Amino acid sequence: MTGTHDRTVVDINWNNLGFSYIRTDFRYLAHWRGGEWATGELTRDNVLHISEGSTALHYGQQCFEGLKAYRCQDGSINLFRPDQNAARMQASCGRLLMPAVPTEMFIEACRQVVKANEHFIPPYGTGGSLYLRPFVIGVGDNIGVKSAPEFIFSVFCIPVGPYFKGGLVPTNFITSQYDRAAPHGTGAAKVGGNYAASLLPGQEAHEKNFGDVIYLDPATHTKIEEVGSANFFAITKDGKKFVTPQSPSILPSITKYSLLHLAEKRLGLQVEEGEVYIDRLDEFGEAGACGTAAVVTPIGGIQHGDQFHVFFSETEVGPITRRLYTELVGIQTGDREAPQGWIVKV
Numbered sequence: 348m349t350g351t352h353d354r355t356v357v358d359i360n361w362n363n364l365g366f367s368y369i370r371t372d373f374r375y376l377a378h379w380r381g382g383e384w385a386t387g388e389l390t391r392d393n394v395l396h397i398s399e400g401s402t403a404l405h406y407g408q409q410c411f412e413g414l415k416a417y418r419c420q421d422g423s424i425n426l427f428r429p430d431q432n433a434a435r436m437q438a439s440c441g442r443l444l445m446p447a448v449p450t451e452m453f454i455e456a457c458r459q460v461v462k463a464n465e466h467f468i469p470p471y472g473t474g475g476s477l478y479l480r481p482f483v484i485g486v487g488d489n490i491g492v493k494s495a496p497e498f499i500f501s502v503f504c505i506p507v508g509p510y511f512k513g514g515l516v517p518t519n520f521i522t523s524q525y526d527r528a529a530p531h532g533t534g535a536a537k538v539g540g541n542y543a544a545s546l547l548p549g550q551e552a553h554e555k556n557f558g559d560v561i562y563l564d565p566a567t568h569t570k571i572e573e574v575g576s577a578n579f580f581a582i583t584k585d586g587k588k589f590v591t592p593q594s595p596s597i598l599p600s601i602t603k604y605s606l607l608h609l610a611e612k613r614l615g616l617q618v619e620e621g622e623v624y625i626d627r628l629d630e631f632g633e634a635g636a637c638g639t640a641a642v643v644t645p646i647g648g649i650q651h652g653d654q655f656h657v658f659f660s661e662t663e664v665g666p667i668t669r670r671l672y673t674e675l676v677g678i679q680t681g682d683r684e685a686p687q688g689w690i691v692k693v
């Protein structure tokens with residue numbers, strides 16, 4: 348292992364961080380060869396040297412994860428539900444015929460990366476966090492369409508700012524003619540191919556001044572599935588029910604399942620995973636997008652064809668969305684009591 352004594356002197360304006368690549372000091376790297384994962388280690392090198400025939404480059408054999416480490420008020424460091432990210436990456440690997448990374452190895456890799464780059468964690472109170480990006484890629488000499496002979500598992504990290512600099516501000520979204528995934532394709536796996544498919548519709552949405560695309564169910568285009576990199580939820584007009592779409596082509600968001608739990612157990616709402624028809628949005632008084640990066644983003648309105656549906660308000664966050672946000676972020680940063688097993692200390 349590379350010595351962790353000579354660290355970069357960090358000169359970062361913590362209050363001005365966005366979501367962009369910053370080269371931190373150490374990343375974790377492990378190889379799978381001959382049927383097993385070799386012991387991984389930290390390296391300073393942020394460049395991968397891989398075969399030109401790597402399946403990750405030609406056939407999209409790769410998957411990734413995203414989770415955050417938070418600095419708490421008492422100086423300790425929280426990881427939020429890393430076992431869930433490990434389990435989801437195992438499912439993604441299974442779908443793409445890649446070897447799964449065991450949960451202990453996954454969490455240990457995250458811990459090592461956070462510890463070695465501790466000086467890059469934004470201080471408590473800045474709203475920033477250390478974003479971890481684990482990934483598995485198929486590598487090694489190959490040309491035929493088949494699973495790779497070798498794999499790499501790596502985890503790197505970057506300090507990121509709060510998603511909302513000026514507080515919780517609603518974002519508008521637009522539906523698309525395009526799909527990010529097929530009905531029984533890879534929508535439920537966190538794989539780059541879904542993202543490649545979402546770049547063009549995403550750009551079209553941005554050109555029209557929308558935050559991102561709301562994808563409809565690929566079979567009928569009548570029901571909301573999710574946002575390109577976040578799940579969708581809505582609150583019924585009577586303020587009593589938290590509803591989120593259910594579909595085999597939605598990426599199962601850990602944030603979404605956390606909000607489902609908090610909505611039921613802490614806010615006393617009824618919760619439902621079901622159908623959300625795009626032409627019946629007037630059943631809802633509030634709506635939001637949720638994910639590790641988006642946290643809880645209130646949705647101002649949704650453009651669908653020539654209809655623009657506004658939920659609570661285009662400028663203000665609804666009361667239930669705000670409570671969900673406060674509860675979730677409070678747990679992540681250690682200010683509120685976490686449900687059993689949600690927080691892993693680094």
Ligand SMILES: *Cc1c(COP(=O)(O)O)cnc(C)c1O
Nearest residue numbers: 576577578598600601602638639
């Ligand atoms: C990662 C991701 C999400 C959010 O999942 P979290 O576990 O909450 O971060 C939602 N949708 C897609 C397509 C994703 O890739």
